[in-house]
Amino acid sequence: MAKRPVKKPEYPEESRICGLIFIFQLIAVLSAVSIVYLTVASYVPSIKAIASTYEEFPVICTTTLADDSVENCTWLSCFEWCLTKSSGLCMQIWVSVRQNGTELAFDQCQNQVEKSCTTEDLIPTHRHLCRKDQCENLLGLFNCTKGVCVNVTSAMTCNKFTNLGHQISLKQRINCQALDGFYTCTASYCMEILKPYSCDRRCSDMTVHDPQGSQIRNVIVINNDRLVMAGCHGLVSDRPSGEVMWNPASDPGEILLVSCTHVGNGSPDGQLLAVDCVNASLVQANYLKDNFSLPTLMSAYQNSIINRRLPSAPQNNRQVPLENELTIYNRSKLLVNLEFCVNTLRDECREFFAIHGRDGRDLRSPARFPCYYAPDKNDSVISKFNRNKVIFDFALSAAVPGVLFVFSCSCLVLCTRIVGIGPDAHMQIMGFRRTAELKMEASNVEAELLPNDSSNRNGKKHSSQQRPDG
Structure with missing residues (x-):
């Protein structure tokens, strides 16, 4: 059966004109609506950010306290400090703010080893939710926060408990939801490990000597929960200027300990590059016996910062700074951005808190990350700017x-x-x-449409012609 031919519009020019007018009206309406929406979502925040006094170059923030619940929390303050959608609790992160440390280059490094102490890989990501009856059969060492428990047995070791709380039965849900702190659990019972903790991070069997007892590693870089140890025989110099900060040949029996935010290999010839280094000190090699643990290392490190700080460079008396010498603000609230949080629905606040909320209360290193501060505003800093x-x-x-x-x-x-x-x-x-021309053209067309005689459009004569004269 043949298709019926498509009927063409009787007035195609008019259809095109109507279509164009509709498109232009649609664009005008949509652009006006977008301008109204962007006024709240983009224009006002952008003008606020442009007019702000925040520095454009990042500094270093270290988490000092992360509260995942705040008492007497109103809805507005919850939105201001990121609302936890699942529990309805406010999250606040407090940080200390300091300037960036020194960038160091370690030359001719050999026998490099890395040791991870309580990294994210050692701690399971699974959370036991006591409100969902997931805490009845806990076994091992657990770090609990408001009834949410994490198994940290693989990351911590507690050989001796100096002070334990009373025994708690996990068969009752109300007891499970009250768990808050470190607990040692067996079957359906837990006991709280009271402060001061006698637990250490599971990081041991470290050595700076070879089997013959000779020193083979003279540099230890502390990078959060990661230790980088190497035997560096070249100079330790400042990266931007190339100034020599330490010559290992001048202190053959000592080990350089320094804390850096980032460390990695700089070249194939054994160079190490470290960023944001502070608290450089020298420790006698005989203080670190074979198979020493992390608490032994940190104890020697803290004592050496006070008693054996790395001397000044002979060229310009420059030193690797101490962390307290770079401090800008001791305590400030950490915000995601100038709007205090994010206006999307991707639950970014929970992820933000998980990354920046590590404050060291679980015996891990506190979170250290770039942030931005305002010289005239010490109550808050932001992480994105x-x-x-x-x-x-x-x-x-x-x-x-x-x-x-x-x-x-x-x-x-x-x-x-x-x-x-x-x-x-x-x-x-x-x-x-011109309008006059259009009117004249319309009059001419109308005149052409009228009949030549004196009759009207209906073909009837005027009344004056129908009646005879006098």
Whole structure:
């Protein structure tokens, strides 16, 4: 059966004109709505960020206290400090703020070994939720927070408990939900490990000597819960300037201990590069016996910071700074950004708290990360700030809908000038002709449509012609 031919529009020009006017009106409405939305979502926050006094170069923040629940928390303060959607509790992170440390280059490093002490890989990601009856059969060492317990047996060792609390039965849900602290658990019973803790991070069997007893490693870089040990025979110098900070040949019986935020291999010839280094000190090699543990190392490190700090460089008396010499603010609230949180629905606040909320209360190293501060505002710092990106986003979000709105409105105004109703009562493009010409053309068309005699359009004569004279 043959298809019926598609009927063409009787007035195609009018259809095109109506379609264009509809498109221009749609663009005008959508761009106006987007401008209204972006005023709240982009323009106001961008202007606030551009006018802020936050420094553009990041400094270092160290988490000192992370509270996952705040008493008397109103909805507004919960939104301000990131709301936990699952539990309805506020999350606050307090940090200390300091300037960046020194960048160091360690040359000719051999016998390099790395030791991870309580890293994320050693701690299971599974959380036992006591409110869901997941804490009845705990076995081992657990770190609990408001009834949420994590098994840290693989990351910590507690050979001797000096002070334990009373025994708690986990068969009752109300007891499970009250767990808060470190507990040693067996079957359906737990006992709290009271402060001071007698537990150590599971990090031992470290050595700086070879089997013959000779010193083979003279540099130990502490990188959060990671230790990098190597025997460096070259100079330790400042990366930007190349100034020599330490010559291992001048102190053959000592070990350099330094804390750095990042450390990695700089070249194939055994160079180590470390960023943000502080608290450099020298420790006698005989203090670190074979198979020493992390508490032994940290005890020697803390004592050496006070008693045997790394001497100044002979060229310009420059030293690797101590952390307290770089401190800007001792205690400030950490915010995600200038808007205090994020306005998406991806639950980013929970992820933010998981990364930045490690404060060292579980015997791990506290979180250390870049942040931004304002010299005239010490009550808060932010973790995300880029003024150049804010300016670019503001210009882009203002230009695109603004240009579309002006363009569409201009086209609509232009349509009112060049589109009109033709003699056949349909829209058509008439151009920029004068109104008088259009009226004259309409009058001529109307005259042509009238009959030549004196009768009206219905073919009837006027009344004056129907009646005879006098």
